[in-house]
Amino acid sequence: MAKHLSRQELIKAVRRRPFVLDGHLKSCAECRDAVILLKAFDVSGCLPLPDAPSPWVERAASLAKKNVGVLEGVKTIMAKLTFDSWAVPRPIGVRGQSSLSDRRIRFESESMVFDLRAERKTTGWAFVAQVTTEGPAVAPTILEIGKRKLHADPGGLFQWTSSRPLTSVTIRSGNTIIVIPELAWKRPRPI
Amino acid sequence: MSKTDAELWQEALAGSAAAWSELVGRYQPLVYAVSTRAGLSVADAADCFQQTWVALYENRKHVQDPSRLSAWLVTTAKREALRLRRQAERNRGELVEGEAVDMNPLPDEELAMVERQMQLEIAIKELAPRCRQLIELFFFAPEKLTYEQIASTLGMSSNSLGAFRRRCLKRLNEILVRNGFFGARNDLR
Numbered sequence: 001m002a003k004h005l006s007r008q009e010l011i012k013a014v015r016r017r018p019f020v021l022d023g024h025l026k027s028c029a030e031c032r033d034a035v036i037l038l039k040a041f042d043v044s045g046c047l048p049l050p051d052a053p054s055p056w057v058e059r060a061a062s063l064a065k066k067n068v069g070v071l072e073g074v075k076t077i078m079a080k081l082t083f084d085s086w087a088v089p090r091p092i093g094v095r096g097q098s099s100l101s102d103r104r105i106r107f108e109s110e111s112m113v114f115d116l117r118a119e120r121k122t123t124g125w126a127f128v129a130q131v132t133t134e135g136p137a138v139a140p141t142i143l144e145i146g147k148r149k150l151h152a153d154p155g156g157l158f159q160w161t162s163s164r165p166l167t168s169v170t171i172r173s174g175n176t177i178i179v180i181p182e183l184a185w186k187r188p189r190p191i
Numbered sequence: 192m193s194k195t196d197a198e199l200w201q202e203a204l205a206g207s208a209a210a211w212s213e214l215v216g217r218y219q220p221l222v223y224a225v226s227t228r229a230g231l232s233v234a235d236a237a238d239c240f241q242q243t244w245v246a247l248y249e250n251r252k253h254v255q256d257p258s259r260l261s262a263w264l265v266t267t268a269k270r271e272a273l274r275l276r277r278q279a280e281r282n283r284g285e286l287v288e289g290e291a292v293d294m295n296p297l298p299d300e301e302l303a304m305v306e307r308q309m310q311l312e313i314a315i316k317e318l319a320p321r322c323r324q325l326i327e328l329f330f331f332a333p334e335k336l337t338y339e340q341i342a343s344t345l346g347m348s349s350n351s352l353g354a355f356r357r358r359c360l361k362r363l364n365e366i367l368v369r370n371g372f373f374g375a376r377n378d379l380r
Contacts, residue, residue, distance in 0.1 A: 003338070004338065004353045006337060007328070007332075007336055010329070010330070011330065030353055030356070030357045033357070037360055037363065038330060047331070048312055049220035049224050049308060049312060050224075052219045052240060056219075056240050057219045060215045060240070060241060061215040063244060063248045064208040064211035064248065078238075078241050080238055081234075
C-alpha cells in the first residue's frame with residue numbers, strides 16, 4: 001500500500017470542495033477515517049480557541065459558590081459600572097490630590113441604580129450609598145458588605161464607615177440579588 | 192477519565208460548586224470566542240461573557256438536555272452580544288432613525304464552526320497525552336510538519352506512526368460518540 005497521507009495532504013483533503021474520497025483515500029481505510037472524522041469539524045489547521053481572561057472565568061465559576069444554600073427562585077444579576085469619578089479626566093487646575101480622596105461610583109443593572117460616594121478620612125473611609133429602583137420597591141433593600149448587613153436609613157441612604165476601602169458589595173431585595181463587581185482602589189496618579 | 196457534560200450538569204444541579212466550576216472551565220473558550228467576535232468593546236465583551244454564565248446559572252433548571260449545552264451557550268452569548276451592540280450604538284448616537292445596524296456580526300455558520308471546534312477540543316483534551324500530542328501535531332500545529340518529523344517528535348518510528356494514529360483517531364471518535372456529538376449532528380457524519 002502507498003505511504004499514508006501527510007498532515008498537509010490530509011488537511012487539503014478535508015478542505016477540498018467538492019469533498020471527494022479518491023486516490024489514496026479510496027484504498028486506505030486509515031486515512032479515509034481520519035479525513036471523514038476531521039471533515040465533521042472542518043477546523044483542521046485552526047489554532048485552538050483562546051481562553052478567556054482568568055478573572056472573567058473565576059467570576060463565572062464563583063456564581064455557584066455565591067449561591068450555595070440560597071433558596072430556589074432567587075435571581076442573580078451582575079451590575080455594570082457606568083460611572084467612576086476616578087476614571088474621569090479633570091480639567092487643568094483641579095488635578096490636586098484632594099479630589100482623589102473622594103470617589104463617586106455608579107453601577108446599574110436591569111432596573112436598579114447603585115450610587116456610592118466614598119470619602120477618605122484620617123482613620124479610614126466613610127461611605128454613603130443609595131439604591132434606586134424603577135417603580136416602587138417590593139421588598140426592603142439590604143446591602144451586604146462582607147459579613148455586614150446594612151439597611152437604609154429613613155432618608156433611603158446607607159451610611160457606614162470602615163478602616164479599609166470597599167471591595168465587594170451585594171444588594172438583596174426580595175428574590176433578587178445584585179452583585180456589584182469587585183472594586184479596585186488604586187488611585188490614579190495626578191499628572 | 193473526565194466526566195461528561197451530563198454528569199457534571201447533574202452534579203451542578205444538585206448544588207456542586209466544583210461541577211459548575213468545571214463546566215465553566217470547559218466551555219469558557221466558547222463563550223469567550225462568541226463575546227469577542229461581535230465587535231464589542233472589552234468592557235461589553237466582559238459583560239456579555241458574564242451575563243451568559245449568569246443566564247445559564249439562573250436557567251439551570253430549564254436546560255433539559257445537557258448534551259446541547261454548547262449550543263445553548265452560543266445562542267445566549269450571541270443574543271447578549273447583539274443586545275450590547277445595539278445599546279453601544281445607541282449610546283454613541285450613531286444610529287440615525289430608521290437606519291439599521293449590521294446585526295449580523297456573528298454569522299450562524301461561523302458560530303457553528305466555533306461550537307464544533309470546541310467539542311473537538313474538549314474531546315482531544317480527554318485523550319491520553321501521547322495521543323493528544325499526535326492529534327495536535329497532525330491536524331492543529333501551526334507549522335507544517337512531515338510524517339517523519341511527527342514520528343521523531345513522538346519518539347517512534349515512521350512505520351508505527353500509522354497504526355498509532357489509527358488507534359488515537361478511534362479513541363477520539365469514541366469520546367465524541369460518548370459526548371453525544373454525532374447523536375446531535377447526524378448530518379455531519
